[in-house]
Amino acid sequence: MTIAIQVTVNGQLEALEVEPHESLLGMLRERLDLTGAKEGCNEGECGACVVLLDGRAVNSCLVLAVEANGRAVTTIEGLGHAGALHPLQQAFLEHSAVQCGFCSPGMIMTALGLLNENPTPSEADIRQALSGNLCRCTGYRQIIDAVQAAAAALGAAGQAGRRP
Amino acid sequence: MLRRFEYTQARSVEEALALWQGSPDSRYLAGGTDLIPRARATGRAPARLVDVKAVPELDQVRALPDGGLSIGAAASVARVATAPEVRQRFPVLATCCQALGSYPLRQRATVAGNICNASPCADTAAALLDLDAVVVASGPRGVRRVSIHELFVGPGQTSLERGELVTAIELPAASAGARGQLGRLTRRQGVDIATVAVLVTVLPAGSLRHRVALLSVSPTPMRVAEAENLLDQKGPDGAAEAAAIARAACRPIDDVRGSASYRRDMVGVLLERAVHALAAERGGRGA
Numbered sequence: 001m002t003i004a005i006q007v008t009v010n011g012q013l014e015a016l017e018v019e020p021h022e023s024l025l026g027m028l029r030e031r032l033d034l035t036g037a038k039e040g041c042n043e044g045e046c047g048a049c050v051v052l053l054d055g056r057a058v059n060s061c062l063v064l065a066v067e068a069n070g071r072a073v074t075t076i077e078g079l080g081h082a083g084a085l086h087p088l089q090q091a092f093l094e095h096s097a098v099q100c101g102f103c104s105p106g107m108i109m110t111a112l113g114l115l116n117e118n119p120t121p122s123e124a125d126i127r128q129a130l131s132g133n134l135c136r137c138t139g140y141r142q143i144i145d146a147v148q149a150a151a152a153a154l155g156a157a158g159q160a161g162r163r164p
Numbered sequence: 165m166l167r168r169f170e171y172t173q174a175r176s177v178e179e180a181l182a183l184w185q186g187s188p189d190s191r192y193l194a195g196g197t198d199l200i201p202r203a204r205a206t207g208r209a210p211a212r213l214v215d216v217k218a219v220p221e222l223d224q225v226r227a228l229p230d231g232g233l234s235i236g237a238a239a240s241v242a243r244v245a246t247a248p249e250v251r252q253r254f255p256v257l258a259t260c261c262q263a264l265g266s267y268p269l270r271q272r273a274t275v276a277g278n279i280c281n282a283s284p285c286a287d288t289a290a291a292l293l294d295l296d297a298v299v300v301a302s303g304p305r306g307v308r309r310v311s312i313h314e315l316f317v318g319p320g321q322t323s324l325e326r327g328e329l330v331t332a333i334e335l336p337a338a339s340a341g342a343r344g345q346l347g348r349l350t351r352r353q354g355v356d357i358a359t360v361a362v363l364v365t366v367l368p369a370g371s372l373r374h375r376v377a378l379l380s381v382s383p384t385p386m387r388v389a390e391a392e393n394l395l396d397q398k399g400p401d402g403a404a405e406a407a408a409i410a411r412a413a414c415r416p417i418d419d420v421r422g423s424a425s426y427r428r429d430m431v432g433v434l435l436e437r438a439v440h441a442l443a444a445e446r447g448g449r450g451a
C-alpha cells in the first residue's frame with residue numbers, strides 16, 4: 001500500500017505516492033531524478049546522502065520518505081547553478097575541495113546545516129560536523145578550508161543563518 | 165532492501181499505545197537510526213511502525229518544578245546536546261550526546277531511542293547512569309517510573325513491558341551541576357560507536373561524590389559502585405586503586421573493535437585519566 005505525501009523539495013511542493021519502506025534518498029533519486037545526493041553506504045556511515053530536512057542536515061538514507069511528509073527538503077540541486085553558485089559551492093571550487101565529487105553534495109549540505117545553526121564555526125566545529133562524511137580523494141584539508149571561506153563569505157554578505 | 169511494513173503516525177500518547185496494540189508485531193519509531201539500518205541489514209522489519217515524533221508532548225525539553233529536567237522522548241540528541249538547560253545544569257549529558265554518532269545522525273537520533281535500543285555502547289546511558297535518571301513510560305497499564313539503574317537487562321533488552329512507550333527521561337535536581345570527564349576510544353572518531361568508554365562524574369556542591377560508568381565492556385552499560393566509594397574516600401589519590409576495581413568488575417568480550425583484554429586495560433587507563441582531569445579542573449577553579 002502506498003502513502004500519499006506532500007513534500008516541499010527545493011522550494012517546490014511535490015505530491016507523491018511512496019512506499020512505506022522507501023527512503024528519502026530513494027525518493028529523491030528515483031522519483032524526482034535529483035541524483036545529487038549519493039548512496040554510498042545506505043547505513044548512515046558515509047554522509048554522501050546528506051540533505052537538509054527543515055534546515056537540518058540529515059542522512060537521507062536513514063529517513064523514510066513518509067517521514068518527510070509536510071516538511072521541506074533541500075538538496076544540492078536547490079543551492080545554486082552554473083553562473084550563480086552558492087558561496088559553499090564557489091568555495092569548494094576555489095579551494096580544490098572537489099576531486100571525484102562523489103562526497104561533495106553530502107559535504108556541502110552538511111556544512112550548510114552547520115552554518116544554518118552556527119554561522120561562525122571554529123575549525124574544530126567544522127571538523128566535528130563533517131566527521132560523518134567520508135572523502136576518499138581530497139584529504140579533507142581543502143574541504144575544511146572551503147567551509148571556513150564560505151562561512152566568512154556568507155558572514156560578509158550578511159546571509160549566514162538564512163535557511164534556504 | 166527493507167521488507168514491507170505498515171507505517172503509522174501517532175498524534176498523542178494514547179494513540180501511539182492504541183496503534184501499537186493494533187498489530188501483533190509493532191515497534192515505536194523515533195529517529196530510526198537503529199531501527200532502519202537493522203531492518204535493512206537483517207531483511208526483517210516489524211509489521212507496523214508507530215512513529216511517535218509527531219506527538220507534541222514528546223518533543224519537549226523542560227525544567228521540572230523541583231529543579232530537575234524532563235527530556236521528551238522525541239527530542240533529538242542534537243537538540244539535547246545544545247539545549248541551554250542541559251549545557252548549563254547537566255553538562256555531562258551534553259558531553260555524552262556530542263559523542264554519539266555523527267552530526268547529521270544526531271539530528272535524528274533520540275536519547276530515548278538510544279536507551280530503548282539498550283546497546284552496551286549506548287553513549288547517553290553513561291550520563292544517565294551517572295546522573296541517576298528516571299525513565300517515564302506509558303503502557304496499557306498506566307504510567308510507570310523506572311530508574312535507569314533498572315532499565316538495562318541485557319544487550320538489546322530492557323525491563324520495559326511489551327507496548328510500553330517511553331515518554332520522557334527525567335534528570336533529578338540532585339544531579340544538577342555535576343561535572344564529568346568522558347574517556348572514549350573508537351575506531352573512527354565522530355561516527356563509530358565506542359570500543360570502550362569511561363565516564364567519571366563528580367556530583368555538585370560540597371558532596372564531591374563520584375560516579376563511574378563504563379560502556380562497551382559488559383552486556384549492558386554499567387556503574388562501578390565500589391570504585392565510586394573508593395574515590396569518595398581517597399579522591400584522586402585513589403585513582404589507581406579505583407582503576408583496578410573497575411578492571412576487575414567489567415566483563416568485556418572480543419569483537420572486531422577490540423579484544424577483551426585491550427578493553428579491560430583501557431578501562432583502567434581511561435578511568436585514571438578522567439579522575440586526574442577532573443581533579444585538575446577543580447584545582448584550576450581554585451575550589
Ligand SMILES: Cc1cc2nc3c(=O)[nH]c(=O)nc-3n(C[C@H](O)[C@H](O)[C@H](O)COP(=O)(O)OP(=O)(O)OC[C@H]3O[C@@H](n4cnc5c(N)ncnc54)[C@H](O)[C@@H]3O)c2cc1C
Binds near residue numbers: 043194266276279
Ligand atoms: C552510523 C551510525 C553511528 C552510530 N553511532 C552511535 C554512537 O556513537 N553511539 C551510540 O550510542 N549509538 C550510535 N548509533 C546508534 C543509534 O544512532 C542510537 O542508538 C540512537 O540514539 C537511536 O535513537 P533513534 O531515535 O534513532 O532510535 P530508533 O531507531 O527510532 O529506535 C531504537 C529502538 O528503540 C525503540 N524506541 C524508540 N523510541 C522509543 C520510545 N519512546 N519508547 C519505547 N521504545 C522506543 C524502537 O522501537 C527501537 O527498537 C549509531 C547508528 C548509526 C547508524
Ligand code: FES
Binds near residue numbers: 038044050
Ligand atoms: S548513504 Fe547515507 S550515510 Fe552513506
Ligand code: FES
Binds near residue numbers: 099102103134
Ligand atoms: S572528492 Fe572524491 S570522495 Fe571526496
